[in-house]
Amino acid sequence: MGQDTEPFELDVYMRAFVPDAAQRRQEAMLERMRRLRDRGIIDDVSVSRWSSRACLSVELHHDRPDGTELYRELVDATDGTALSIQPFFRERKGPSRGRSVVHLPVVCVVVRRDDAIAGVYPCSAPEGTYSVTDCLDALEDGGDVENVDGDVALDPQPA
Structure with missing residues (x-):
């Protein structure tokens, strides 16, 4: 990120119930993000917990995110x-009444600038995949993590 760009924030979505090893990886990623925030590289980090899947055909009204709204936002x-x-x-497709279910990743990071999505991790592109770790590495190295405009600046992992 160049110094002349507008500040951005990271929205982090993590699966709530994971094995201990996955939980340790999640916590290590959060610590890296907090250090990036403390160094002024990003403005803020918000963390939400979600389940392993969400029903797309049911609107739930509660404080805990179910992934449905974010999924639709990322698709758009x-x-x-x-x-x-x-x-x-x-x-x-779910097992009953034709409902659709979306299986959610263990960790997802959404880069936002002025409340608009500027980057999504993990994601795939024709040349490979981009992980949350790729995003954090790029931030630490001063690289560009905004990939939603179609220009992907990171070196992808082989698919």
């Missing part, structure tokens, strides 16, 4: 770009 944001949130978010 990546539409028309080289990015895809598949296979990290997998939409499947």
Whole structure:
């Protein structure tokens, strides 16, 4: 990120119930993000916990995010770009009454600038995949993490 760019924040979504090893990885990622915030590289980090999946055909009204709204927002944001949130978010038909279910990743980071989505991790592109770790590495190295405009600046991991 250059110094002349507007500040941005990270919205972090983490699966609530994971094995101990995955929880340790989640906490290590959060610590890296907090250090980035403390160094002034990002403005803020917000963390939400979610389940392993959410029903797309049911609107729930409670304080805990279920992933449905974010999933729809990410689909809209990546539409028309080289990015895809598949296979990290997998939409499947549910077992009853034709409901659709989306399986949510263990960790997702959304880069926001002025409340608009500027980056999504994890994601895939024609040249490979981009993980949350790729995003954090780029931030620590002063790289660009805004990928939703279709221009992906990071070196992807092989698909």
